[in-house]
Amino acid sequence: MTSRPPAAVGASPFAIELRAVCKSFASVQANQDINLGIKPGEVRGIVGENGAGKSTLMAIASGLYRPDAGQVLVQGVERHFKSPHDAIAVGINMVHQHPMLVPSCTVAQNVALGESGPAVLDLDAIAEEVRTLAERYGLKVDPSARVETLSPTERQRVEILTALRRGQTLLILDEPTSVLGEADIGGLFATIRRVAAEGCAVIFTSHKLREVTEICSAVSVMRHGRLLTTVTREEADADELARLMVGDALVDAAAGSPRGRARDGGAPAGERGAVLRVVQRQRTGGDGAVHELQVGAGEVLGIAGVEGSGQRELVEAITGVGPSGTYAVEFDGSDITALGVTERARLGIAYVPEDPNVEALVPDFPVSWNLALREYRDPAMRRRRWFLDEEALRARAAASIEAFDVRGAAGTTRTAVLSGGNRQKVVLARELARDPRLLVIVNPSAGLDVGATQYVYEVLCRHRDRGAAIVLVSTELDEIETLSDRIAVLYRGAVVADLSRAAADRRKLGLLMAGLGTASTEPPAWSAT
Amino acid sequence: MKGLRQIGTARLLTAGVAGVVALLASGALVALAGISPLKAYEAIWTGGLDGTIAIGTTCVMMLPLLFVGLAFAVPFRAGLYNLGIEGQLYLGALASTVVALYLHAPTVVVLPVAILAGMAAGALWALVPAILKLKRGVDEIIASVFLSYVAINFVNYMLAGPMRAPHIGVSQSKVIPQAAQFPALIANTKITSALILAVVVVLAVAALMKTPFGFELRIMGGSGRVARYLGIRTGRVTLLAFAISGAIGALAGVSEILGNQYFLAQNFSPGWGYTGIAVAIVAGGAAAGIAPAALFFALLAAGALQMQFADQLSPSFAIVVQAVALVVMVLALKRQSRRDRLAAAGAAAPAQPAEPPATLSTAGEQT
Numbered sequence: 063m064t065s066r067p068p069a070a071v072g073a074s075p076f077a078i079e080l081r082a083v084c085k086s087f088a089s090v091q092a093n094q095d096i097n098l099g100i101k102p103g104e105v106r107g108i109v110g111e112n113g114a115g116k117s118t119l120m121a122i123a124s125g126l127y128r129p130d131a132g133q134v135l136v137q138g139v140e141r142h143f144k145s146p147h148d149a150i151a152v153g154i155n156m157v158h159q160h161p162m163l164v165p166s167c168t169v170a171q172n173v174a175l176g177e178s179g180p181a182v183l184d185l186d187a188i189a190e191e192v193r194t195l196a197e198r199y200g201l202k203v204d205p206s207a208r209v210e211t212l213s214p215t216e217r218q219r220v221e222i223l224t225a226l227r228r229g230q231t232l233l234i235l236d237e238p239t240s241v242l243g244e245a246d247i248g249g250l251f252a253t254i255r256r257v258a259a260e261g262c263a264v265i266f267t268s269h270k271l272r273e274v275t276e277i278c279s280a281v282s283v284m285r286h287g288r289l290l291t292t293v294t295r296e297e298a299d300a301d302e303l304a305r306l307m308v309g310d311a312l313v314d315a316a317a318g319s320p321r322g323r324a325r326d327g328g329a330p331a332g333e334r335g336a337v338l339r340v341v342q343r344q345r346t347g348g349d350g351a352v353h354e355l356q357v358g359a360g361e362v363l364g365i366a367g368v369e370g371s372g373q374r375e376l377v378e379a380i381t382g383v384g385p386s387g388t389y390a391v392e393f394d395g396s397d398i399t400a401l402g403v404t405e406r407a408r409l410g411i412a413y414v415p416e417d418p419n420v421e422a423l424v425p426d427f428p429v430s431w432n433l434a435l436r437e438y439r440d441p442a443m444r445r446r447r448w449f450l451d452e453e454a455l456r457a458r459a460a461a462s463i464e465a466f467d468v469r470g471a472a473g474t475t476r477t478a479v480l481s482g483g484n485r486q487k488v489v490l491a492r493e494l495a496r497d498p499r500l501l502v503i504v505n506p507s508a509g510l511d512v513g514a515t516q517y518v519y520e521v522l523c524r525h526r527d528r529g530a531a532i533v534l535v536s537t538e539l540d541e542i543e544t545l546s547d548r549i550a551v552l553y554r555g556a557v558v559a560d561l562s563r564a565a566a567d568r569r570k571l572g573l574l575m576a577g578l579g580t581a582s583t584e585p586p587a588w589s590a591t
Numbered sequence: 592m593k594g595l596r597q598i599g600t601a602r603l604l605t606a607g608v609a610g611v612v613a614l615l616a617s618g619a620l621v622a623l624a625g626i627s628p629l630k631a632y633e634a635i636w637t638g639g640l641d642g643t644i645a646i647g648t649t650c651v652m653m654l655p656l657l658f659v660g661l662a663f664a665v666p667f668r669a670g671l672y673n674l675g676i677e678g679q680l681y682l683g684a685l686a687s688t689v690v691a692l693y694l695h696a697p698t699v700v701v702l703p704v705a706i707l708a709g710m711a712a713g714a715l716w717a718l719v720p721a722i723l724k725l726k727r728g729v730d731e732i733i734a735s736v737f738l739s740y741v742a743i744n745f746v747n748y749m750l751a752g753p754m755r756a757p758h759i760g761v762s763q764s765k766v767i768p769q770a771a772q773f774p775a776l777i778a779n780t781k782i783t784s785a786l787i788l789a790v791v792v793v794l795a796v797a798a799l800m801k802t803p804f805g806f807e808l809r810i811m812g813g814s815g816r817v818a819r820y821l822g823i824r825t826g827r828v829t830l831l832a833f834a835i836s837g838a839i840g841a842l843a844g845v846s847e848i849l850g851n852q853y854f855l856a857q858n859f860s861p862g863w864g865y866t867g868i869a870v871a872i873v874a875g876g877a878a879a880g881i882a883p884a885a886l887f888f889a890l891l892a893a894g895a896l897q898m899q900f901a902d903q904l905s906p907s908f909a910i911v912v913q914a915v916a917l918v919v920m921v922l923a924l925k926r927q928s929r930r931d932r933l934a935a936a937g938a939a940a941p942a943q944p945a946e947p948p949a950t951l952s953t954a955g956e957q958t
Contacts, residue, residue: 403822421820424813449801
């Protein structure tokens with residue numbers, strides 16, 4: 063049974079309205095005096111940097127958090143949500159950035175999850191309903207398929223279907239495009255338009271401002287926990303939004319302009335001798351495969367490739383975190399293939415992994431401990447020879463926090479309470495503390511907003527100019543093109559190209575990443591559009 | 592935002608509150624049965640605190656729980672569970688009994704050797720589940736529990752056969768000579784030098800947690816992936832943690848046999864290897880909290896002994912208080928970690944693209 067919101071209640075023009083909403087966590091004021099009204103049928107974008115308070119705002123609207131002060135009105139009626147359940151009951155549903163589904167269950171079972179109904183669920187009826195809804199909103203998915211067999215796009219469709227089936231007062235989409243390929247984004251937008259046309263209010267967040275201006279009828283900008291302004295689609299352009307989000311800071315990173323090198327007359331790359339050499343021992347790549355990569359001091363080697371093309375294997379072979387596999391690794395002219403992580407780190411290899419929050423930080427540790435993860439065995443960090451010196455750790459943490467501008471943190475702060483951008487800064491601060499000779503960094507801007515991305519790029523460039531060799535692995539071509547001096551392409555575990563920045567145009571890279579090497583002279587059918 | 596030290600203090604405070612709440616709640620239960628709870632509290636006083644004899648009883652009750660609690664806490668820091676301490680303390684008791692009975696030497700020689708032999712036996716036995724985990728991926732919880740039964744029955748066999756004291760109707764060893772016993776600190780009481788050993792071990796465990804090794808335990812417990820990223824040799828840390836755990840756990844048996852019973856009997860432990868885990872959990876896994884928690888449990892046990900002599904009161908009172916304390920503490924800890932998690936969720940979750948940007952359409956755009 064598809065629950066629908068009751069037909070127009072009261073006189074309120076808004077599907078949802080927040081009045082003077084405040085929320086704080088410990089010393090962090092996450093939301094401050096937020097006033098926001100969204101009409102039925104409106105698609106509202108909410109943008110802001112990491113830590114600007116978007117997530118908190120959505121959590122309040124969807125019943126996950128209770129505001130410290132202020133009111134939440136749904137169709138003109140004040141509501142006090144005790145849990146997301148209460149919000150769902152009045153037709154407010156959230157589609158999370160990372161789907162919250164049970165992988166071993168079918169689509170229909172997942173859709174029915176959390177539903178109070180008869181003791182025995184009529185899964186056939188639910189499957190039928192799912193099919194109808196799917197057709198209506200253009201969300202193609204097989205109700206009897208197991209979720210674990212679905213692609214990220216399809217999983218998101220399941221989440222949206224679940225939400226739509228529960229009710230359609232307000233649909234909250236948290237960074238929905240971050241899991242989608244570009245082809246699927248169009249499909250999602252069509253669905254959003256359809257849903258809105260039927261009178262459902264939609265909240266849409268994204269770090270990609272062009273998407274926001276495309277789909278939303280109005281965009282609200284948040285900064286430092288406040289709702290700064292709301293602009294209509296006509297007034298909004300991506301540059302203007304970016305400027306609003308970060309304040310008056312310059313935003314050339316957002317504009318995607320190539321990153322100027324602060325070159326001293328500029329001997330680029332390689333000429334000062336290779337810091338890192340990676341040799342593929344088993345020649346598996348077929349014709350035209352590259353069997354050797356080099357990075358010199360002051361050089362950025364970008365490694366492009368679609369996700370799962372062997373990035374992790376390559377990176378872990380270089381850093382020693384994983385088995386060296388088919389790679390032999392040379393650092394400063396000596397073979398380090400047999401060395402462990404710790405020895406390599408001591409030689410000056412730093413590593414910022416793809417998901418630093420999971421892989422490089424212990425969430426329950428205070429920031430000062432996480433900053434010491436590489437050095438806790440150093441005599442300088444000891445007290446009375448045997449024991450870790452908490453004082454020294456804290457003093458060092460204070461310095462790093464200041465140097466890297468980790469906002470709202472002290473050395474004793476639990477790392478988990480920091481925002482994504484600040485956690486990235488903590489990892490960078492630790493990895494760059496000893497001015498490494500080589501930095502391996504993977505998808506450095508994933509999940510970061512304009513300001514934080516900008517900051518990370520600046521840090522990378524500073525260390526490049528200092529003479530560090532940098533291996534930048536990224537699935538974002540923008541990022542690769544912005545920062546790299548050379549660009550290598552990974553495809554199915556092999557390096558298929560190693561090009562200079564000038565020789566690497568986007569089309570060529572795209573073809574290489576798709577496994578269509580330079581040999582293919584004819585543009586394939588799909589690119590004929 | 593709280594620092595770790597504050598979190599630690601908060602946990603200790605919670606533990607204290609749990610103890611008081613448990614005492615009061617159990618008192619209320621006794622009152623429901625129409626008996627004055629004051630009688631129960633009085634039994635705890637006279638049985639556990641009133642005079643050196645009573646304090647000696649409390650000591651005897653406390654030592655095994657203290658050692659087991661500390662033993663459990665070490666691998667627990669790394670997210671590993673040694674649930675086989677019961678077996679380790681049996682083997683520890685056996686090894687030290689063998690030394691005590693057959694090594695004829697003055698106390699300064701035989702007692703340390705007996706203690707070390709016990710610790711070695713416990714450590715070796717604790718290594719078995721750790722090795723099984725590392726080599727074969729066997730769950731250490733299940734392996735350590737099952738291996739306990741092997742150890743206990745081996746000890747029982749030794750006492751029924753090879754080591755059985757002659758001319759006695761029950762299966763137990765000969766009496767341990769005085770030279771191998773823990774000397775009393777106060778004459779004619781059970782306040783022995785085993786207490787000094789306990790203090791040393793408490794300090795040693797607390798210190799261990801502050802060393803780089805202790806830090807590695809914490810890293811492993813905090814996130815296995817980070818441990819891998821840092822290149823921590825988790826296998827070595829696991830082995831070491833279990834060996835230390837087994838060695839400390841064995842002391843529970845050693846101190847009981849050489850400091851209280853003076854002979855090794857079949858089934859001599861009333862399940863300290865498990866009750867001690869409860870002690871560690873009540874203390875929130877912190878070394879500094881385990882001593883007071885063990886003392887609390889010991890006082891209750893000493894009180895329970897006393898209650899046997901009092902009208903209407905049942906020694907079960909002690910068990911009820913222990914159980915209530917455990918439940919209160921577990922609830923409080925759950926609440927706390929939930930609060931921590933909520934605070935964590937308050938910060939913006941990081942995005943991680945689960946799918947690569949569409950290469951095909953990117954390339955297509957350029958055409």
